[in-house]
Amino acid sequence: MSTSLTEDMETSSGPIIGAQYCLPNQVDLAFTRKVAGVKHGSLAITDTNGDILFWIKISSNWTIKKKLIDANSRQPLISMKEKSWSLHEEWQVFRGDSTKKKDLLFRVRRSKVFQMHTELEVFLAANSREFAKCDFKIKGKYSKRSTMIYKGDSSTVLAQMSKEHKVEKVELDKNAFGVRINPNTDMAFIVALFIIVQQLSEQETAIRNEAIGSVIGEVVAAAITS
Template structure:
């Protein structure tokens, strides 16, 4: 894995929306209910405990999709796994849409079998997918992953485990994500949701 290097980005990196970009690092706490089978399996808060995002699961005929919402439950993006794909592949659409015109980005594993996490991310306009726009590397099992800009060593966000008495007693998996300045933090959260789903398929 490339050695991380933190280079502050002066231009906004907006994927979902520029209002999710702030000029300073932002720390988000992600709490995942380990046995959740319905809505609310993910809750994302800031360092003061204020709810920033929620994740809802919707299961339809032979299909599952996840909905990233704001604290009030308003849809931000819809995350849909693509069936009949050799790699684990997800498509992310604006709002509650599944219209190709609302596609924001696609994420897929770099190989069918992985010992370590490797996820390549392609923005909607990158139709050739020859070079990724973002990549994720690390160990999901250890909740230690780094998100890079393109196929480079420039870090845009990273996650790390956070243990607490609450997480152990209440069956919750809690970890932190640091999103660097001017990076779309709603986009970063959506990547974490995808990573969780892909690795849940493997029993992680």
């Protein structure tokens, strides 16, 4: 039975970064820091053959900016940066190498300031009302590679992370993971979302380790002086 256009739109994102990244079939990608022992930026994204589609380049002046590079053109598709003084740890994503308001594509932020489990909301640039409903939602645990991306506030899954990837012909690093994406969903957009998820998870880990180290230091200091 064929899928209607309405059903197809409901289970896909449509073009957000570019129509060329919306393929009519399901897409499996792998996220890895190394491909066959070679590092490509801080993170590379490959297809199931191990061919690199995108990689991440980090630049920093006053704030850290991550760029998603298209492997074919070698040009930045988008630039991602964390918004200053944001309670919800908001990330803003802009077209190309820009960080100007007119080039904003979408925003990603925590749904709540304090969270037991990661839940992020995604707002497209046109959805700028203060109390607007999100266009996409991200839930799950990055550490367990169980993160999913949903259409709006629904139960429709557009993309899902997994511990296993489908690359067999090329060696990836031991921490590489897979992402499966629905047909007609902008895979560059999905890649950007998982990069932000990874960044937030790494920040959480660093803060937690710092807190643990501080507690251990206080305990040791107390033991020495007692």
